[in-house]
Amino acid sequence: MGDASRKRKVRGRKIRASREQKAGRRAKKELTRKASNAGDRTGDSPLSDPEEVRPESFVETDAVEALQERITGWLEAKQPVHLIGPTGCGKTALALSVAAERGRPVVWINGDDAVDTAALVGDHAGGERYMEDDRFVSGVSKQTEIVRERWVDNPLSVAVREGATLVYNEFSRSDPAAHNVLLSVFEEGVLERPSKRGEDRTIDVHPEFRAVLTSNDVEYAGVHEQQDALLDRFVGVHADYYDAETEREIVRAHVDLSDDDIATVVETTRTLRDDLEVVVGTRAAITAAKGLAVFDGHDDTGAFAEETLANVFTDVLAPKVAGEDGGDIDELRSQISETI
Incomplete structure (x- = not known):
């Protein structure tokens, strides 16, 4: 047991x-x-x-x-x-x-x-x-x-x-x-x-x-x-960078603007790309178009006022040249205004 x-x-x-x-x-x-x-x-x-x-x-x-x-x-x-x-x-x-x-x-x-x-x-x-x-x-x-x-x-x-x-x-x-x-x-x-x-x-x-x-x-x-x-x-x-037609289509896909306004944005972007030393890509065109859609700075003819275009593109491109004294941005604004 x-x-x-x-x-x-x-x-x-x-x-x-x-x-x-x-x-x-x-x-x-x-x-x-x-x-x-x-x-x-x-x-x-x-x-x-x-x-x-x-x-x-x-x-x-x-x-x-x-x-x-x-x-x-x-x-x-x-x-x-x-x-x-x-x-x-x-x-x-x-x-x-x-x-x-x-x-x-x-x-x-x-x-x-x-x-x-x-x-x-x-x-x-x-x-x-x-x-x-x-x-x-x-x-x-x-x-x-x-x-x-x-x-x-x-x-x-x-x-x-x-x-x-x-x-x-x-x-x-x-x-x-x-x-x-x-x-x-x-x-x-x-x-x-x-x-x-x-x-x-x-x-x-x-x-x-x-x-x-x-x-x-x-x-x-x-x-x-x-x-x-x-x-x-x-x-x-x-x-x-794509041709002008493609860039217009890209901007149109991202921003609600008229065809004439989009054409102005893309034409300005492509001209600045040739004239400026900084890089002006298609992304810059999209950003500028978004800004212009908000600021709506059209003149009496229905086109964007040159001053509005200059201000918007200066703001978009300023980060590429920003220095401590701001002189580079003033020069950029002058170049953009002259180009426009």
């Missing part, structure tokens, strides 16, 4: 220990599941639906469609496209439009000096821990703390794994050293994650992965010269 009782007690302890081990295994599986779904769980996933990134009020004239077809053709040929051109000419909208047309998820990166390799591929983001409680001997409890480092994939890793279209805006504003990881992506079809340990240190590039990168021309401030080994793996498509 006593032996049987002892056996039952021992069996009871074994059952409890077995249950605790199963609970520990379930905790490990749950921890793994949570870590693998961290992006979806926290809303940090960089994947976007293509329709969500499609630019609003995007205009497709013959000139725009011709550029789109060139970029799309190179992407179909599995070539990453480097879209280069002056600021304010619509590179970003064009890149997003092309990405949306592919129908694949889109991943966005905005370049600047703070972007490094970890910002592109991912890094360890702290640890997650849980306690495992073992009771193999009556009255003795053994607790083990298990810590698991959590890795978070950043945009490039997600894009190559999911076969997304990567739109890397202002690519040349990032430090060239951060882009070493792109060499193996475009040449060998493999992404290496230097900070990652174990078998999944590398990711095979999904066959549907494509990349569109945008950069300002090299003479712009803040632009880094990228390494030739990487640039040799791109095709370069040059984007410039």
Whole structure:
């Protein structure tokens, strides 16, 4: 009787220990599941639906469609496209439009000096821990703390794994050293994650992965010269300011003005672009049109008064020349007034 009782007690302890081990295994599986779904769980996933990134009020004239077809053709040929051109000419909208047309998820990166390799591929983001409680001997409890480092994939890793279209805006504003990881992506079809340990240190590039990168021309401030080994793996498509008809259509899509007023804004913008040393992009035309829609400075003939045009365009372009004494702005206003 006593032996049987002892056996039952021992069996009871074994059952409890077995249950605790199963609970520990379930905790490990749950921890793994949570870590693998961290992006979806926290809303940090960089994947976007293509329709969500499609630019609003995007205009497709013959000139725009011709550029789109060139970029799309190179992407179909599995070539990453480097879209280069002056600021304010619509590179970003064009890149997003092309990405949306592919129908694949889109991943966005905005370049600047703070972007490094970890910002592109991912890094360890702290640890997650849980306690495992073992009771193999009556009255003795053994607790083990298990810590698991959590890795978070950043945009490039997600894009190559999911076969997304990567739109890397202002690519040349990032430090060239951060882009070493792109060499193996475009040449060998493999992404290496230097900070990652174990078998999944590398990711095979999904066959549907494509990349569109945008950069300002090299003479712009803040632009880094990228390494030739990487640039040799791109095709370069040059984007410039569109023709007058396209610029009118772009302004019309953003601002409610009469056709005559839009024509005046675009004509003034294009004239200032030729006469001034500062960059006068299509974005400047849109901003000026928005201002003129508010100020409504028409003269007796129904056209915009020259003074109103001069004031509005001076305000739009002043940030490009603003100095401590304001003299540069006075000179800008004089040049604009003379041109108008």
